[in-house]
Amino acid sequence: MNPARLARFHDCPRYFICPLCHAELNLAGTSLRCPNRHTFDIAKQGYVNLAPAAKQSQFYSKESFANRGRILNAGYYSHIASAVLAAVRTHCPANPRPAVLDAGCGEGFYARAVQQANPQADVLAFDISKDSVQQAAREDTSLAVRWFVGNLADLPLRDAAVDCILDVFSPVHYGEFGRVLRPGGIVVKVVPGARHDEQLRELASAHLRHTDYSNEQMVDQFARHFDVLDTRLVSQTFAMPPDDVRAFAHMTPLLFNVDIDALDLGQIHELTVEAQVLVGRNRADSTCAQQHGVAHVVAHEGEVEA
Template identity: 45%
Template structure:
């Protein structure tokens, strides 16, 4: 195995704990091992699977492939830029943990600019296998946000981007003064797709009020930043757009009049908390 794929885990091993028993883990050869005999191998592709059981849900390989095309096309670049701005100059006390990193768009970009290690974690193996493609400096983990394989106070920043939060875990793993940056959809997010799906959607309108209230029960919200941009959509991008968003989970997208999609708005709010 390429030694770089193991060495990157050496940089974060002292931030990790066993997801099964909570004991400290160390890097031994090409495995992460706890003192109680639980071991997790570093896969040749450069990630570690810490889940004993696979997760099967709507987040499948097709979802991540479609999302990856849309991210590569730059439709979320302004969200990434807002995130980079938010972290610019932040003195981080430890690694960045992208909790629910998907196919890794944000984690990979951060690993290229930050001087602390970046951990990308998702409970979908499909997401992590795609994220790890081509080799890169991020430490990829298949694991659950509800049971983070991370020691108390070991990370400087938790990112939680378009993904459900677990604040008990986030506050446990954050170092004193560490940051949470949670990214949530803004009011106009994918408004063109919402209009297209109309009454087929589970939730007709969108509000972040409850999300913000929930966050504020656990952490101090310091800043809210909104970033919004509208893009032209080429006909061959429509399939990917309809496939890459949880908004349309449960909707039969084959029924939608897709030739009406000519533009799409990506509207996001960054909630920055400590």
């Protein structure tokens, strides 16, 4: 294996614990191993599977992530990426070597952007989808991000290990976030705006349970768990060629339970990509209070997205 693909895990005791017994993990050859001999091999792409029993959703296939990659690389989410980078730059606690966790990283678009903008940072990124993490690690030319398959409800990370968590269009586990964040650390959470995908939502209205969308519940839940430092709405409407409209339609969770072939996508010539970027600071007592408390998981139709 390329030594550079292994090098990113040389200090894994700084961050990682065994997902089975929660003991410290160490690099042993081409694997991560705990004192109880639980062993997790580093794949040739440069990631490690720390949730080997996890099952991937049928909606998140290699084709789905290929469509996501196409849309992201075409620049349709660049304004959101810029807002995320600005939030990290402005609010991440001062640390010569900040640790940033991308929770639900998908194909790695935001994790790679943060690492490129902050070469001194330790960027860790995980997803429950093995296919997405494989793609992310394969496309990481920097060989710097620590990619892993992980379980949001039981993160294989030490207590108070990270300074910043990115949660971009993903579910959130407030108990685990509070546990792995250092006191004073921040969460940058991105949720869809009210106009996000509005053209597709209107086209598919007859097939959806809800024809309008509100992120108010998610925003309120976030504010109950973190001290909100900033909130910003970013929105842009793009002219979009038919092939990109189709790729977007096959990517968005909005249409996961809709027969896309039954939709006349030819009616769509532009799409609005809108998000609200929330920044919250971990409360001083949240690590201890949430470590053994009730875990809160919030998910929403359309929240898990590119």
